[in-house]
Amino acid sequence: MLKEILTHRYLALIFRLYLGGLFIYASMYKINYTSEFAETIASYQIVPYWAVNLVAVGLPWIELICGTLLLLGIRSRSAAALACFFLVLFTTGLAVNLMRDAPISCGCFHTLGEKISWRTLVRDLAWVIMILHVLFLDRAFHLERKFSLPFRTVRI
Amino acid sequence: MVTSEPDMIERSSGASLEWQQEPGPSAPGDDPARHALVANLRHELRNTLSAIIGFSEILLEDMEQADGPGPSIDLQYVNRAGKQILEVIIDILDPGKIEANLSNADFQRILIILQERLRIPLSTLISHGEALCESAQKAERQGLADDLHVIYGLAKQLKEIVEQLVFPASVASTIPGNANKKPDKAKAIHDAADIIQAMGSLSSPREAPQGCILVVDDDEANRSLVCSCLKRAGHKIITAENGRQALELLTAHDFDLVLLDIIMPEMNGYQVLKQMRNTDRLHNIPVIMISAFNEVDSAVRCIEIGAEEYLSKPFDPTMLRARVKACLEKKMERDETVRELSTDLDSKASQLQATSEKLGASRREIELLEEKTSSIESAVQQEIEKIRRVSISDILVMVVCGFILGLVFNAANPGSVRLLPQSWSASSPPFIDPDSAKAKFDAKSVLFVDARPAEYYRQGHIPGAVSLPTALFDFVYMMKFAGTDPEREIIVYGRDISRLHDEETASRLQARGHRNISIMPGSLAAWQKRGYPLEE
Numbered sequence: 112m113l114k115e116i117l118t119h120r121y122l123a124l125i126f127r128l129y130l131g132g133l134f135i136y137a138s139m140y141k142i143n144y145t146s147e148f149a150e151t152i153a154s155y156q157i158v159p160y161w162a163v164n165l166v167a168v169g170l171p172w173i174e175l176i177c178g179t180l181l182l183l184g185i186r187s188r189s190a191a192a193l194a195c196f197f198l199v200l201f202t203t204g205l206a207v208n209l210m211r212d213a214p215i216s217c218g219c220f221h222t223l224g225e226k227i228s229w230r231t232l233v234r235d236l237a238w239v240i241m242i243l244h245v246l247f248l249d250r251a252f253h254l255e256r257k258f259s260l261p262f263r264t265v266r267i
Numbered sequence: 268m269v270t271s272e273p274d275m276i277e278r279s280s281g282a283s284l285e286w287q288q289e290p291g292p293s294a295p296g297d298d299p300a301r302h303a304l305v306a307n308l309r310h311e312l313r314n315t316l317s318a319i320i321g322f323s324e325i326l327l328e329d330m331e332q333a334d335g336p337g338p339s340i341d342l343q344y345v346n347r348a349g350k351q352i353l354e355v356i357i358d359i360l361d362p363g364k365i366e367a368n369l370s371n372a373d374f375q376r377i378l379i380i381l382q383e384r385l386r387i388p389l390s391t392l393i394s395h396g397e398a399l400c401e402s403a404q405k406a407e408r409q410g411l412a413d414d415l416h417v418i419y420g421l422a423k424q425l426k427e428i429v430e431q432l433v434f435p436a437s438v439a440s441t442i443p444g445n446a447n448k449k450p451d452k453a454k455a456i457h458d459a460a461d462i463i464q465a466m467g468s469l470s471s472p473r474e475a476p477q478g479c480i481l482v483v484d485d486d487e488a489n490r491s492l493v494c495s496c497l498k499r500a501g502h503k504i505i506t507a508e509n510g511r512q513a514l515e516l517l518t519a520h521d522f523d524l525v526l527l528d529i530i531m532p533e534m535n536g537y538q539v540l541k542q543m544r545n546t547d548r549l550h551n552i553p554v555i556m557i558s559a560f561n562e563v564d565s566a567v568r569c570i571e572i573g574a575e576e577y578l579s580k581p582f583d584p585t586m587l588r589a590r591v592k593a594c595l596e597k598k599m600e601r602d603e604t605v606r607e608l609s610t611d612l613d614s615k616a617s618q619l620q621a622t623s624e625k626l627g628a629s630r631r632e633i634e635l636l637e638e639k640t641s642s643i644e645s646a647v648q649q650e651i652e653k654i655r656r657v658s659i660s661d662i663l664v665m666v667v668c669g670f671i672l673g674l675v676f677n678a679a680n681p682g683s684v685r686l687l688p689q690s691w692s693a694s695s696p697p698f699i700d701p702d703s704a705k706a707k708f709d710a711k712s713v714l715f716v717d718a719r720p721a722e723y724y725r726q727g728h729i730p731g732a733v734s735l736p737t738a739l740f741d742f743v744y745m746m747k748f749a750g751t752d753p754e755r756e757i758i759v760y761g762r763d764i765s766r767l768h769d770e771e772t773a774s775r776l777q778a779r780g781h782r783n784i785s786i787m788p789g790s791l792a793a794w795q796k797r798g799y800p801l802e803e
Contacts, residue, residue: 142673142676144682145677145680145682145683145684146682146684149684150738152765153763153765153766154720154765155765156763156764156765157764157765158764158765159764159765160688160764160765160766160767161687161688161691163765163766164684164685164686164687164688165670165686167684168670168673168674168676168677168684168686169666169669169670169673169674170669170673171673172668172669172670172672172673172676173665173666173669173670173673174669175669175672176665176668176669176672177665180665186658186661186665188656188657188658189657189658189661189662189665190661190665192657192662193662193665193666212726214722214723214725214726215722246657
């Protein structure tokens with residue numbers, strides 16, 4: 112029973128919609144305050160100094176595209192894979208900086224947000240689990256399939 | 268030859284005895300044998316009478332058309348006598364009147380009565396025939412005389428047959444197949460036919476459809492009579508003496524009409540007609556049956572097998588021509604209809620061919636469309652499959668699109684950031700190694716500036732160092748460096764993988780007029796690694 116609930120496709124749909132919305136929301140602030148986001152990226156001390164600004168310019172838009180595709184169910188598997196990659200990257204960066212005891216803020220939604228902590232790491236890990244659930248179990252309400260299905264019925 | 272009635276009765280009884288002695292499959296008095304005998308006798312008499320009446324009518328008709336003087340009164344007598352004799356024969360030799368169980372004696376009596384009733388009209392026929400010949404010779408019309416001699420000859424032949432009625436041997440010879448050829452009669456008929464043909468050329472043929480007609484009759488007199496009659500109407504005539512010859516001719520040539528006698532040697536008329544109806548090529552040729560049988564059964568049988576018309580001998584030449592004309596007209600109408608139908612069929616066939624070609628083209632088009640549909644379906648299927656799996660190309664498209672959008676937005680945004688580090692384009696202050704820096708530290712001749720964010724400064728820094736983070740440079744500089752001598756030596760430190768804080772801060776200090784600035788690139792880590800003191 113528990114397994115059925117945990118592996119239910121509607122649960123995957125809920126996760127997909129939640130994460131899609133989350134990515135869109137997160138990207139909004141980063142797009143509007145690019146320089147602050149660049150500082151946040153730099154504070155993690157993972158990205159080389161010459162690539163920090165480039166990442167700060169491109170990453171929020173990739174997040175926006177990813178979130179939109181997840182929300183609409185278009186190329187959702189690929190979008191989920193990319194989102195998963197980002198979440199794993201963020202979580203890893205977070206873990207490394209936690210271990211370094213770096214006095215930095217998370218920067219997930221606001222530049223002047225909360226300082227990173229183990230709680231932040233757990234939250235990020237939860238998002239990683241959700242995106243993995245979406246990646247492997249998401250089957251419901253794909254807008255793309257709604258449009259592509261009629262082609263299969265066309266026969267001369 | 269004049270014979271008294273008692274004599275006839277005597278010969279009748281004698282003949283009765285001879286019949287009983289004749290060999291054959293049936294004994295005398297047996298119904299089928301007598302039926303055949305009566306039928307053949309009637310056939311023979313009617314054949315001869317048919318020729319006499321036919322020739323006389325043709326000559327009468329020609330005389331009327333030629334509008335010349337001639338022995339037409341005697342000819343009319345001959346014609347009338349012939350018809351009278353025919354009526355007597357039909358009356359007395361009627362199969363319905365000759366009862367099945369009639370004895371031979373009674374049958375002989377019937378024959379004698381027949382002889383007696385034919386005596387006067389026969390005499391009339393002979394006497395007027397003689398008169399006709401004489402008057403024709405006197406008028407010096409050789410052609411007509413020859414013609415009338417033929418009629419006279421036929422009349423005499425008829426008289427001989429009637430006189431020999433009570434003699435079975437003579438009667439038996441009249442049975443078809445056993446009949447002896449009569450060369451004199453044949454010659455006379457041939458001559459007469461030529462004469463009639465010659466006379467026929469004088470009169471104009473009536474307007475009628477002309478065709479190729481096959482006349483089939485074993486009796487030459489009838490054959491010639493029919494030929495003469497029809498040749499005058501402009502038809503092409505070919506004759507056959509029996510059924511087998513007729514079928515050979517039908518196979519070899521195209522005919523428009525067949526005049527077919529019923530009683531013939533080798534193959535009779537019924538057999539020929541059946542054979543024709545069973546042959547595709549001959550099936551549509553109209554057939555007029557001509558027979559001396561005046562029986563309804565025979566006519567019905569002919570019509571049932573497929574004959575177009577039935578004429579009984581003797582026939583009226585005008586009636587023959589009319590029926591031939593009607594049959595030919597019907598056949599031509601039928602042929603015309605067949606031609607029209609054939610043309611129509613050809614037209615329909617060509618339309619069908621065109622439609623078939625169009626259908627073929629459409630079919631090919633449909634096949635092409637099916638192929639394209641199949642390929643589209645396959646492409647769609649592949650796309651659907653892509654949805655179900657992670658596609659590197661999709662991810663690349665998303666990343667590239669994201670970067671393009673970001674770059675475009677950054678270019679258009681007033682608060683845009685520099686895409687490349689500022690240090691790449693500006694000249695960097697000189698570097699100083701940690702050991703030299705430590706020496707100056709010990710001499711207290713240098714001011715250390717920590718360029719890292721304040722959080723890192725609070726975690727640990729070189730003792731006496733001043734925090735001057737890049738983000739708060741202007742504010743902190745105003746507070747702590749406003750009165751600092753520009754000539755004082757300053758060592759700036761603080762860089763990591765993501766930021767070159769030291770270079771940035773050093774550049775800004777230079778911009779404020781400080782000329783004695785150097786950078787310790789190893790940052791705090793190199794200082795700490797050498798065991799130099801730190802302040803927390």
